[in-house]
Amino acid sequence: VATQTVKPVSVPGAGATSVPGTAPSRLRRLARAVRPGPAPGANGAALYRRWWLPWLWTAPALVCAAVFGVFPFLNTLLLSFTNAKPLGGAANFVGLSNYTRMLDDSDFWLATRNSLLYALIVVPLMVLLPLMLAVLVEKKLPGIGFFRSAFYTPVLASSVVVGLSWQWLLADDGLINTWLQKAHLIRSAIPFLSDSWLILFCAMGLTVWKGLGWYMVFYLAALGNVPNELHEAAAMDGAGAIRRFWHITVPGVRQAMMLVGTLTGIGSLRVFTEIFMLGSYTGGPGGADRTLPFYIRDVGLDPMTGNAGYGSAVSVALFLLTLGLTLLAQRLTKEDES
């Protein structure tokens, strides 16, 4: 609770001390504005009687957002109309030529296809598998806490570390190929890390494996809101576990599924580490597995041959793709709510 007495405030340059009740100085007005609690003779809302006061409190966050979010975005947008180099130097305005070049660039379309395919396969898996896992660990059983913690472990590990681990496991002479050969299931090693399609699918698997625990927690929270009475009533009516899952659990966590779908969709379009770790720095054989962020890094950030202007144009394209996906998810959510 703020004190109601106002001490005399000395005003720099005024040459005298201003006293409450006399003509208010600037400093006194400021002191009164930022003082916590209601002003004398005013209600609680008087804390916000200065229009700029909320802006003052939010200024640090706004400055951070402007410096690290808005400025880089506007700068990228500006750069996409130039032929700037990654290491600086003179940049000339080239109009829409970066965008027209992008339309004729087969590597760009290949990266776009890879990114979209990644999202198309990873999103359904990431929506359904963590939900099934959450249903599996939802029931209170002896030792279930251990299983829940263990399933969350891959989330805690670094992407590079798990990428390296999977790279070793999937190598031609790695553990998986060795075991499959010892079990006489295959004759020659499966080229997990040299076939472009297999690299892409292994990277998808790695993404799903790493994200399972994270989204399982989302669904565990959502499953708490599904009334158990519905399950009991359905079970009494003779509904099996699978039927109850599709007709009670899934509709009950639909909002969480929308959220997970949106988040994984955005994350899939931004995937880089998995491809880099499994497909090496080239992004698969001949760069066939490059996703859009990988392509941006290749064309925009190479210090010798890179073109920051063109890389920025591809970044803008990726932004528009992500924005489109987000708006689509938002629309679907609204339709679902209505």
Added chain:
Amino acid sequence: MTTAVDKRGRLMPRWRDYGRPRELVVRYLLLLFVLAITVGPLLWQLLASLKSTSEDVFGANASLLPHTRPCAPTRRSSSRCRWPRTSGTV
């Protein structure tokens, strides 16, 4: 029904209170399967880190468990090592 009581006098659920036996077995088998998938690669990495330089991590001769003691490389550390002798020492 819960009829068993622990040392503190609290009611303890029996296995049958958690569901039908077949359902429980299936659930635990699924949990173990997912556990092997999620923790297996990390566990393999941990075990590989315990192997000495003379052991294979790749190839047909690679084993899951390290054959040498984790702290065997030097005589000094070997003398201090408390790794069980029965675990396949060199």
